[in-house]
Amino acid sequence: MGASILILDKVAKRFGDFTAVDSLSFAVPEGGVFGFLGGNGAGKTTSLRMMLDIIRPSSGRIEILGGAPARENAAEIGFLPEERGLYRLMTVLDTIVYFARLKRMGAAAARKAASGLIERLGLGDKANAPVGKLSKGLAQKVQLATAMVNSPRLLLLDEPFSGLDPVNQGVLEDVIREMAQGGSTVVFSTHVMQHAERLCDRLLLLARGRKVFEGTQDEARASLPARLTLISRTDPSGLPGVISAASLGPEQDGWTRFEVALQPAADPGAVLEACTAQGFALRGFDIHRPALHEVFIHLVGADQEIVR
Amino acid sequence: MRAVLLVAAREFRQIVSTRGFWVMLLVVPAAFAVSIFASTFFAPQTTVAFTLVDASGRYGPIIERRLELDYQREVLRSLSTYVDRWKLASADPGAVWAQRDAWPGDAKVARFISGGGGTAALRRLQPRLPEGAPAFKPPPRPYVEVAPPAGIPTSQGPDAFGRALAVAMQGDVGTTAGKRPFALAVYVPKDFGAPGAVVRIWTNGRPNGPLIDTIREQLTAALRHEALQSAGLSTDAAGRIETLSAPILVTEPPPGAGRGVIVTRSIVPLALVYLLLIAAITTGQMLLQGVIEERSNKLLESVLACIRPADLMYGKLLGLGGVGLTVVAAWAACAVAAAFSASGMVSDLLRPSLVALDQPWMVAAMIFYFLSGYVVISMLFLAIGSLSDSMQDAQAYLMPVLLTFMIPVMLMLQAGLRSSDTLFIRVMSWIPLYTPFAMLARLGTGVSLQEMLGSGWLLIAFVTLELVLLGRVFRASLLTTGQSAKPGVFLKLMFQPAE
Numbered sequence: 001m002g003a004s005i006l007i008l009d010k011v012a013k014r015f016g017d018f019t020a021v022d023s024l025s026f027a028v029p030e031g032g033v034f035g036f037l038g039g040n041g042a043g044k045t046t047s048l049r050m051m052l053d054i055i056r057p058s059s060g061r062i063e064i065l066g067g068a069p070a071r072e073n074a075a076e077i078g079f080l081p082e083e084r085g086l087y088r089l090m091t092v093l094d095t096i097v098y099f100a101r102l103k104r105m106g107a108a109a110a111r112k113a114a115s116g117l118i119e120r121l122g123l124g125d126k127a128n129a130p131v132g133k134l135s136k137g138l139a140q141k142v143q144l145a146t147a148m149v150n151s152p153r154l155l156l157l158d159e160p161f162s163g164l165d166p167v168n169q170g171v172l173e174d175v176i177r178e179m180a181q182g183g184s185t186v187v188f189s190t191h192v193m194q195h196a197e198r199l200c201d202r203l204l205l206l207a208r209g210r211k212v213f214e215g216t217q218d219e220a221r222a223s224l225p226a227r228l229t230l231i232s233r234t235d236p237s238g239l240p241g242v243i244s245a246a247s248l249g250p251e252q253d254g255w256t257r258f259e260v261a262l263q264p265a266a267d268p269g270a271v272l273e274a275c276t277a278q279g280f281a282l283r284g285f286d287i288h289r290p291a292l293h294e295v296f297i298h299l300v301g302a303d304q305e306i307v308r
Numbered sequence: 309m310r311a312v313l314l315v316a317a318r319e320f321r322q323i324v325s326t327r328g329f330w331v332m333l334l335v336v337p338a339a340f341a342v343s344i345f346a347s348t349f350f351a352p353q354t355t356v357a358f359t360l361v362d363a364s365g366r367y368g369p370i371i372e373r374r375l376e377l378d379y380q381r382e383v384l385r386s387l388s389t390y391v392d393r394w395k396l397a398s399a400d401p402g403a404v405w406a407q408r409d410a411w412p413g414d415a416k417v418a419r420f421i422s423g424g425g426g427t428a429a430l431r432r433l434q435p436r437l438p439e440g441a442p443a444f445k446p447p448p449r450p451y452v453e454v455a456p457p458a459g460i461p462t463s464q465g466p467d468a469f470g471r472a473l474a475v476a477m478q479g480d481v482g483t484t485a486g487k488r489p490f491a492l493a494v495y496v497p498k499d500f501g502a503p504g505a506v507v508r509i510w511t512n513g514r515p516n517g518p519l520i521d522t523i524r525e526q527l528t529a530a531l532r533h534e535a536l537q538s539a540g541l542s543t544d545a546a547g548r549i550e551t552l553s554a555p556i557l558v559t560e561p562p563p564g565a566g567r568g569v570i571v572t573r574s575i576v577p578l579a580l581v582y583l584l585l586i587a588a589i590t591t592g593q594m595l596l597q598g599v600i601e602e603r604s605n606k607l608l609e610s611v612l613a614c615i616r617p618a619d620l621m622y623g624k625l626l627g628l629g630g631v632g633l634t635v636v637a638a639w640a641a642c643a644v645a646a647a648f649s650a651s652g653m654v655s656d657l658l659r660p661s662l663v664a665l666d667q668p669w670m671v672a673a674m675i676f677y678f679l680s681g682y683v684v685i686s687m688l689f690l691a692i693g694s695l696s697d698s699m700q701d702a703q704a705y706l707m708p709v710l711l712t713f714m715i716p717v718m719l720m721l722q723a724g725l726r727s728s729d730t731l732f733i734r735v736m737s738w739i740p741l742y743t744p745f746a747m748l749a750r751l752g753t754g755v756s757l758q759e760m761l762g763s764g765w766l767l768i769a770f771v772t773l774e775l776v777l778l779g780r781v782f783r784a785s786l787l788t789t790g791q792s793a794k795p796g797v798f799l800k801l802m803f804q805p806a807e
Contacts, residue, residue: 052613071311071616079613085605089322101314102614146610 004063005030005154005185006051012059013046013209020046023060023207028187028202030153033180035196036189037296038206044189045082047206048158052079065154075104078152082159082189084143088132092123092142095131099146110149117145121171137168144175155179157188157205161195173199193292203292207300222291224298226268228260231284240274241266255283311615315623316630323631325593332590333635337642356491357454357481358519361462363498370573371494371526375451378522381417383426383446385409390444391433399436405429411556420568451519452483456493466495466508477512492516494523501534577751578721580674583639584681584744585717587632589710592689595628596702599693608786617783625686673751673760680767681744684774685713691778694785695801717745737763740770777802 003148006028013021021043035267049055050062053069065073073118088094093114100110118127121141131139138181140163157176161169176199177185196203203220205213213220225243230236233254237245240265248257262268268287275282290298323329362368387405391397397406404412404420412420423429426446433444456462460472473493480487495508507527509520529550536546602608611620688709696702716736723733736746737755743763747755781801 049609054609054612071614074614077613079610079675081606081609081613084605085602085610087318087322087607088601088605089325090318098314098318099610099614102311102611104310143610203497 003030004028005065006187007061007063008047009061009063011047011050011057011062013043013050013055020209021050021057024206024209024211025060026204026211026214028185030185031180031183032185032201033176033199034185034187035200035203036187036206037191037193037196037203037292038189039191039300041208042191042206042210044206045158048079048187048189051156068274074102075150076153077103077243078147078150078155078184080144080155080157081145082162084140084163085294086131086139086146089130091130092118092127092134093127094141096145096149100149103150105150106276107264113149114145114150117149117158120144121175130192136163137165140164140168141171144172144301148175148179152184154189155184155186157186159190161190161192169195189206193296197292205296205299212299213295220292220295221290222265224295225264226262226266226290227288228262228268228271229284229286229288230258230260230282231255232258233281236260236275236280239271239278239280241271251283257284311619312626314621315615315620316627319598319624319627320630322598323591323628324634328594329631332438332652333638336586336639340642340646349397351530355450355452355482355483355485356514356516356547357452357488358492358494359454359456359490360494360496361456362496363463364500365498367496367500367530370530371523372453374522374526374658375453375519376421377414377417379449379451380421380425381412383419384412384420384458386445386447387426387429388412394434394438394441396436399432402531403429403432413553421527429527449485451516452485452488454481454483454490455522457481465498469493469495470508470510473510477510487602489514492519496527500527501531544618544703544775577674577748579637579643580678581721581745581748583636584678584748585713585784588685591628591632591635592686594631595624596689596693596696596706597699598624598628599690600696600699600702603694603786604697612786617786618779620781620786621690624690625683628686629682636678670751676749677744677748677751678762681748683771684741684744687778691781691785694782712741716742720745720749738766740767743767743770 004027008024008026011021011024012019021160024043036044036047046055050057051064051069053071053073062069067073067077087098092097093111096114096117097107097110100113101107105113115127118124121144123138123141123145126134126138131142134142144160147157155176160172160176164172173195176188180186186199188195188199197217200217202216203213204211205220213223229248230245231251233256234240235245235247236258239260243261243263245258247258248259252258260271262271272282272285274280275285360368360371368465384405388408391399391405392408400406404416404423409416420429423433425758426444430444456473457471457476462466470493477490477493479490481490483626489512491512491514497505497507499505500507507523509523533550537543541549571609602611606621615623692702692705692709695705720733720736720742723730733746733749736742737750737759739746740763743766745761747763780803784801
């Protein structure tokens with residue numbers, strides 16, 4: 001991981017009496033995929049708009065690509081907004097070229113990059129079709145192309161999977177991985193935890209404008225007590241790191257299945273090692289890693305609107 | 309600036325690729341051409357028919373001679389103008405038609421008639437006609453005399469004559485110029501001149517004042533002539549007295565001078581007022597639709613991630629300004645082409661108007677007022693668009709804005725056509741919202757330098773302030789949807805400092 005490509009330091013944004021983002025601090029290292037997770041109204045879109053200088057923070061400092069947010073950064077940034085739309089009368093090619101030109105690309109380079117992306121995203125036969133005549137899925141691909149056309153160092157995607165069918169969600173996941181492998185830093189916001197689990201190296205959890213977690217997926221899961229399912233002849237409550245053990249019912253030949261709750265940060269491997277050392281007979285040992293959804297519910301509460 | 313130009317180019321391309329743009333571009337020249345064609349080929353006939361029964365046998369020829377003299381005077385005036393327009397006087401410098409006279413007297417007209425009238429003159433002119441000059445068309449006769457319709461009794465007195473005519477006068481009657489309305493019938497009684505003898509006139513219900521006046525004047529003159537003779541004067545002396553008329557020589561400025569040139573110089577600036585109003589409102593509505601489309605399409609965020617809102621605003625103004633200027637340039641090109649390639653009344657009016665724009669300051673002033681007027685109106689449309697989620701929302705503002713411009717501008721145009729130096733139009737020159745229109749309307753008559761500079765600076769200050777205040781509305785509203793487009797919101801955003 002390299003230096004931070006994006007830093008927010010105690011950033012707040014207030015609209016009248018309403019605080020959309022409250023003292024938010026985090027850093028995104030260069031390279032990899034960074035997930036910006038939170039329910040609806042958590043402050044994700046407002047934060048992204050501040051990073052792009054579309055709106056200004058009420059207080060705090062933002063550093064992006066080594067400087068303050070400014071349109072001059074547009075050449076190195078790709079942005080896919082949550083609310084999407086394109087000029088209906090423009091052709092697919094002209095649309096992508098137009099956004100490339102707005103990002104300070106030369107005319108010839110813009111056309112070349114746009115043509116390459118059109119082929120890569122399977123839009124070759126629609127290059128000269130007006131955007132208004134495309135299906136929603138194809139139009140979203142065009143919009144993605146407008147964000148990627150300048151091969152950005154930093155790609156900001158606001159709820160990129162919303163409105164996509166499962167096939168196109170898979171295509172987009174592949175694109176995000178390719179961009180990250182190609183050296184870009186991808187920051188995407190979502191309230192769908194599955195995408196974050198599959199893609200993110202690091203995560204930021206937001207709730208009501210405040211940060212509730214920042215770190216890797218493992219670190220996020222470690223914030224919840226791990227759970228084990230053991231099949232043993234004796235109650236495992238006395239093992240080191242175990243908080244409680246509940247019987248799930250008898251098995252054959254005097255064996256019993258137990259649901260075991262470990263202390264937060266307790267290592268299931270250490271429990272297994274202790275069993276071996278103490279001669280604690282085991283017939284089954286299953287580790288249940290908590291899903292991000294569970295972590296999210298644990299950290300921010302069940303009232304936040306998220307999708308598993 | 310690069311971003312502004314990119315946005316402007318996109319806006320321009322998008323508009324000119326629509327069918328509506330081409331309809332707008334073509335509709336004005338087409339309407340102009342159709343109206344010229346219609347006025348040429350479908351102009352209402354003005355000639356009417358009349359019949360004259362002179363039971364006395366003495367007065368008919370007098371009336372007929374006067375009507376012929378009056379008509380030939382119009383032919384002579386029209387021919388003189390034609391000769392002057394095509395510089396043909398050298399064909400016969402001594403001829404009556406070679407001298408432009410605003411009101412040729414009877415003697416001159418009589419010389420014209422005795423010299424063969426228009427037919428003889430055209431024979432002289434024909435070899436000298438330049439290429440492209442249209443053939444001379446004499447004005448139509450206003451009155452054509454016809455014989456009483458068959459079956460109408462002319463010898464049973466005026467009452468019988470009038471009764472029999474009633475039905476015939478409801479329709480048209482055949483004349484040497486085709487079927488024409490049977491407008492008037494005159495019956496001069498046998499004893500006209502005796503006390504109680506009355507000339508009877510019947511009309512078809514449409515007044516023909518000039519013809520009745522002519523008849524009355526000629527009959528009155530004849531009665532005076534007879535009265536003078538009865539008083540003992542000789543026929544010659546009575547004739548001389550009766551035909552006495554004050555010698556009048558009407559002198560008018562030569563072509564290209566006098567009040568006429570003011571009118572001539574005013575035609576192009578006044579036309580620009582119309583064009584400015586039409587072009588600014590039409591393209592302003594396109595601007596409005598474009599902003600509403602961007603807001604409803606949710607694509608502004610993508611654009612604003614790349615460029616500043618101010619770049620977007622100026623780009624739109626520039627792009628739509630380009631559309632407006634293209635439209636006006638195309639219309640102007642059509643007008644110039646029509647003026648210099650076609651012939652006829654309209655081109656005769658346009659050509660000197662264009663030639664009169666011989667002073668660079670006048671052209672520069674016209675461009676300045678046109679562009680500033682364009683910005684004043686366009687910014688209003690842009691701000692309204694940024695506050696509206698749909699065209700329906702925008703209507704709440706559109707109607708008052710359109711009326712605010714159209715009513716005073718129409719009044720100014722009417723005032724400008726009559727006299728552009730009225731108090732109303734001078735006051736409007738100092739209200740920046742109307743300065744471009746008022747000053748354009750006044751340009752042809754000449755405006756003092758102080759007034760032009762003063763109102764010009766005021767206009768520049770207003771446009772700057774408008775760009776700042778309405779620019780704030782535009783920026784603050786771009787990403788906000790669902791806000792109420794009320795005047796209060798408008799004012800709040802206008803005076804809310806930028807973030």
